[in-house]
Amino acid sequence: MAEDPFELDRAALFGVAYRMLGTRSDAEDVLQEAWLRWHRVDRSTVENARAYVFRLVANESIDHLRRARARREDYVGPWLPEPLVGDLAEAVALRESASVGLLLLLETLTPDERAVFVLHEAFDFAHAEIAELLGRSERGVRQLAYRARQRVKARRPRQEPDNGDHRELVAGFMAAAVHGDIEVLVKLLAPDAEFRADADGQRETPRAPMYGAVAIAEWFRIAAPFWPAALRVDVTSVNGGPGALVTGGGVPFLVAAFEVDSAGHVVALYAVLNSAKLAAVSAP
Incomplete structure (x- = not known):
């Protein structure tokens, strides 16, 4: 029996949800909801199982982020992402493009822009693939990707952080x-x-x-x-x-x-x- 594609890509799926939401608990909630939806699907109707589970997580993350931002309006002081400490970041495929500073920059994007940025920049999905995942036109996805890159670029420090041990x-x-x-x-x-x-x-x-x-x-x-x-x-x-x-x-x-x-x-x-x-x- 073939291994469940959701379990095969669980670390990467968590990486998508965490980059989208900035908190481990919210990312785990998204994965649980997406997993339940995946196990209610008639697999015989699914042509690309990997793309399908990424679609479930991406869209659930977008919906969850919209709700989360409404809750954060009453937050006292600066809001920061929930940190992943020690080897946990390695275990869930977060070493690249998941720094606290970058996650803060992603907070300035709309939920759709953030999803496109994460899928393209962190997971190398092509614009055409993202369009299929999110149910958008490829042209629309390219426009979202461009706006997201410009916003992130404008707010990034002039000198990129050094990735040494320190x-x-x-x-x-x-x-x-x-x-x-x-x-x-x-x-x-x-x-x-x-x-x-x-x-x-x-x-x-x-x-x-x-x-x-x-x-x-x-x-x-x-x-x-x-x-x-x-x-x-x-x-x-x-x-x-x-x-x-x-x-x-x-x-x-x-x-x-x-x-x-x-x-x-x-x-x-x-x-x-x-x-x-x-x-x-x-x-x-």
Whole structure:
């Protein structure tokens, strides 16, 4: 008996849903709904099973994203994607094109633009294939793809992040952040660095994005009560890039994702503290 195409491509299907929605829980909900729909289909009527399951996940993701955006209107402070920590990003085919920074850029696209961008850029579907998946004309898909690329290109940093290991940089930054060492932080941060913290009002974090090395360093200087007791910092990968997991008494407290330029400076720091987004993170 041939293996179920849904199970064969489960990691990639999760990758589509996660890039579309930015949260693991929503992506898993989409996969469950798509799986149920797939198992109600008369397989004898399906010519291309792989294309069919991708269509189910893509369209379910579009519908789910429209509902999710309505819920996010009441979110307190910056919204960040739910982080995937350690080897999990590798396991679900997310190493490429799933950085926290890029997922934030994808939030600026319409649901249809986002679906076309993800399927074409991350999974190499041709425009004609995407048109069939989404029930659109090929010309319409090409127009969506063009608009999506232009929007992402316009908002991407002038210098692309460096994909090196950066373990020492992350460890040094986190030590300086915990101790409020302004001098070290300013040296490690790019002059126009960006800092976003997602706590949904659960922690005393900046309610708007912060910009500039000095301003960010000063925030960490006055944030001594911010850190938990029995603190532990583990350098790890987050969404396939450099990051850190902070625990307090063995409980996940914060996941930080870093974007680093070729000069070895932190150009963006994304910190997730919302406990709902850390529920799936395993403490070391």
